[in-house]
Amino acid sequence: MTSNRRIVLASRPSGAVRPDNFRLETVDLPPLADGQLLVRNLWLSLDPYMRGRMNEGRSYAPAQPLGETMVGGTAGTVVESRHPGFKAGDQVVGYLGWQEYGVSDGSGLYAVDTAHIALPAYLGAVGMPGVTAWIGLNRIIEPRAGETIVVSAAAGAVGGVAGQLARLAGCRTVGIAGGREKCDYVVRELRFDACIDYKSEDVGQALKAAAPQGVDGCFENVGGAILDAVLPRMKPFGRIALCGLIAGYNGEPIPIVNPTWLLVSRLKLQGFIVSDHMDLWPQALRALGTQVAGGQIRYRETIAHGLENAAEAFIGLLAGRNLGKQLVRLG
Amino acid sequence: MTSNRRIVLASRPSGAVRPDNFRLETVDLPPLADGQLLVRNLWLSLDPYMRGRMNEGRSYAPAQPLGETMVGGTAGTVVESRHPGFKAGDQVVGYLGWQEYGVSDGSGLYAVDTAHIALPAYLGAVGMPGVTAWIGLNRIIEPRAGETIVVSAAAGAVGGVAGQLARLAGCRTVGIAGGREKCDYVVRELRFDACIDYKSEDVGQALKAAAPQGVDGCFENVGGAILDAVLPRMKPFGRIALCGLIAGYNGEPIPIVNPTWLLVSRLKLQGFIVSDHMDLWPQALRALGTQVAGGQIRYRETIAHGLENAAEAFIGLLAGRNLGKQLVRLG
Numbered sequence: 001m002t003s004n005r006r007i008v009l010a011s012r013p014s015g016a017v018r019p020d021n022f023r024l025e026t027v028d029l030p031p032l033a034d035g036q037l038l039v040r041n042l043w044l045s046l047d048p049y050m051r052g053r054m055n056e057g058r059s060y061a062p063a064q065p066l067g068e069t070m071v072g073g074t075a076g077t078v079v080e081s082r083h084p085g086f087k088a089g090d091q092v093v094g095y096l097g098w099q100e101y102g103v104s105d106g107s108g109l110y111a112v113d114t115a116h117i118a119l120p121a122y123l124g125a126v127g128m129p130g131v132t133a134w135i136g137l138n139r140i141i142e143p144r145a146g147e148t149i150v151v152s153a154a155a156g157a158v159g160g161v162a163g164q165l166a167r168l169a170g171c172r173t174v175g176i177a178g179g180r181e182k183c184d185y186v187v188r189e190l191r192f193d194a195c196i197d198y199k200s201e202d203v204g205q206a207l208k209a210a211a212p213q214g215v216d217g218c219f220e221n222v223g224g225a226i227l228d229a230v231l232p233r234m235k236p237f238g239r240i241a242l243c244g245l246i247a248g249y250n251g252e253p254i255p256i257v258n259p260t261w262l263l264v265s266r267l268k269l270q271g272f273i274v275s276d277h278m279d280l281w282p283q284a285l286r287a288l289g290t291q292v293a294g295g296q297i298r299y300r301e302t303i304a305h306g307l308e309n310a311a312e313a314f315i316g317l318l319a320g321r322n323l324g325k326q327l328v329r330l331g
Numbered sequence: 332m333t334s335n336r337r338i339v340l341a342s343r344p345s346g347a348v349r350p351d352n353f354r355l356e357t358v359d360l361p362p363l364a365d366g367q368l369l370v371r372n373l374w375l376s377l378d379p380y381m382r383g384r385m386n387e388g389r390s391y392a393p394a395q396p397l398g399e400t401m402v403g404g405t406a407g408t409v410v411e412s413r414h415p416g417f418k419a420g421d422q423v424v425g426y427l428g429w430q431e432y433g434v435s436d437g438s439g440l441y442a443v444d445t446a447h448i449a450l451p452a453y454l455g456a457v458g459m460p461g462v463t464a465w466i467g468l469n470r471i472i473e474p475r476a477g478e479t480i481v482v483s484a485a486a487g488a489v490g491g492v493a494g495q496l497a498r499l500a501g502c503r504t505v506g507i508a509g510g511r512e513k514c515d516y517v518v519r520e521l522r523f524d525a526c527i528d529y530k531s532e533d534v535g536q537a538l539k540a541a542a543p544q545g546v547d548g549c550f551e552n553v554g555g556a557i558l559d560a561v562l563p564r565m566k567p568f569g570r571i572a573l574c575g576l577i578a579g580y581n582g583e584p585i586p587i588v589n590p591t592w593l594l595v596s597r598l599k600l601q602g603f604i605v606s607d608h609m610d611l612w613p614q615a616l617r618a619l620g621t622q623v624a625g626g627q628i629r630y631r632e633t634i635a636h637g638l639e640n641a642a643e644a645f646i647g648l649l650a651g652r653n654l655g656k657q658l659v660r661l662g
């Protein structure tokens with residue numbers, strides 16, 4: 001085996017991402033050097049943060065370079081190893097990007113046990129999205145039993161875990177998601193107490209009904225009109241963990257129309273990025289692994305098949321067409 | 332003496348406050364009951380928060396009732412006392428409102444020592460505005476030596492103290508104020524490192540020059556375009572203490588145009604109200620009293636004379652015509 005297929009960033013999107021922003025390439029695999037290993041990627045993780053990396057300009061992470069393999073989390077199997085820490089057959093999770101094979105020196109790569117947790121879950125509920133949910137909830141919202149927590153993009157990989165962690169902490173949980181199918185999933189499968197369909201309901205009015213005492217914490221993945229609808233419903237001293245602003249990822253204006261609520265209700269609004277808190281990952285992953293293996297935390301996956309469908313799947317993710325974690329299955 | 336002059340709220344403003352929203356009345360003073368005392372108010376405190384109370388609707392404090400004496404801080408002298416804790420001649424500070432005399436049962440009233448601190452300073456740097464500055468700075472921004480702190484409305488009663496406390500904590504301090512006179516005062520008298528005149532400068536560009544390394548903390552009194560200009564200059568993990576939004580007090584739209592900065596720079600934005608933190612007042616007042624008496628914290632006052640000029644002075648305060656603490660001197 002000497003060739004590898006990969007997807008590189010061909011051009012930066014202006015506005016919505018289009019298929020021609022990506023290019024599928026076939027390249028030769030170099031022979032392994034000492035200390036390296038070769039991984040067959042079986043699963044690619046697609047995540048909203050990738051949209052930000054496709055832009056130029058100042059952000060919290062360097063921009064994805066043009067012509068380079070798209071960055072991203074991966075799960076796969078070690079094919080060949082000249083690294084003392086890995087052997088052929090190991091199941092590994094890392095950041096090898098949108099390609100069928102990855103050569104690694106072991107950095108950022110770790111072997112996982114798939115006896116009780118399926119391999120792709122390490123890209124979702126027991127991976128970066130799960131840890132994101134854990135940190136935003138436990139380090140910013142700090143929920144107390146009996147409180148009401150709202151989660152936007154509740155059917156997504158992060159939101160679904162955030163709401164379930166809040167429920168397990170003894171909170172009333174209200175999701176916000178787009179469409180009846182997602183809301184049914186959020187309530188029936190993820191066991192939120194309620195879910196508001198922002199496509200067919202007035203979010204502010206629906207929140208009054210779903211959280212009549214007001215909202216203590218908000219796990220915000222969307223921004224724009226969703227956040228504007230939540231702000232007036234926040235109780236004094238409420239906390240908002242700002243995890244994402246997907247409503248504005250294509251450059252749409254997403255002002256906070258009435259920041260007076262932040263003052264009047266003495267709210268705390270705090271942005272965070274999961275990679276700032278590497279010290280918390282072991283603790284979070286232990287908790288999430290136990291809860292996923294034990295069935296206290298559930299998840300679903302939306303799976304695209306084949307590298308050639310990754311771009312379309314990513315565009316679908318940004319448009320909210322996925323339910324739960326969006327993956328690409330390779331091979 | 333049996334009559335008292337007072338100003339009551341005659342009507343709620345729609346948009347800007349007008350003189351006819353107030354009414355000057357003369358009423359009889361009731362005889363003192365046991366446990367009461369009579370105070371001759373010598374100073375009225377005028378503060379931006381009063382604008383919010385003039386509105387109907389949900390806020391953090393009940394609306395000012397129509398036909399009742401305007402609420403507000405006062406400093407004066409006890410004329411007559413049937414209260415065991417006060418005697419005639421005591422200098423007292425409290426919340427007796429916009430009137431020449433106040434009858435009190437002692438609640439919220441306390442005697443002050445004017446040997447080293449002038450009586451009206453207890454309505455400013457050593458009173459509610461000073462404590463507001465102290466709490467926002469020390470409990471939300473938590474400045475560390477060497478950091479850069481921006482303060483909007485820096486020439487005001489709160490902002491002036493906030494910046495001086497930041498300087499005393501070893502920070503570089505950059506004020507934002509309206510007009511050259513205010514900026515000169517902020518730099519020369521209050522000893523900020525720099526001050527931006529938002530009326531004649533591009534705040535964003537000026538901040539780049541005044542805080543080339545970025546901004547660690549922002550004490551925000553204004554909102555709107557000022558806050559929008561500060562957000563892109565905030566460093567990662569910056570903290571914004573949201574104390575006031577005077578740009579929107581008359582109902583002007585004051586959206587946060589680009590909340591993406593809150594996420595990208597992982598900022599904490601937290602609203603607060605000084606009255607939520609009564610436990611911190613003694614500690615804050617001790618510190619402020621020492622620093623004012625010792626000259627480490629300076630202040631200026633803008634003084635209107637006579638109750639009949641209180642409304643105009645309040646309108647001037649909301650328009651930014653004051654320098655430092657806006658007071659009304661009575662008698």
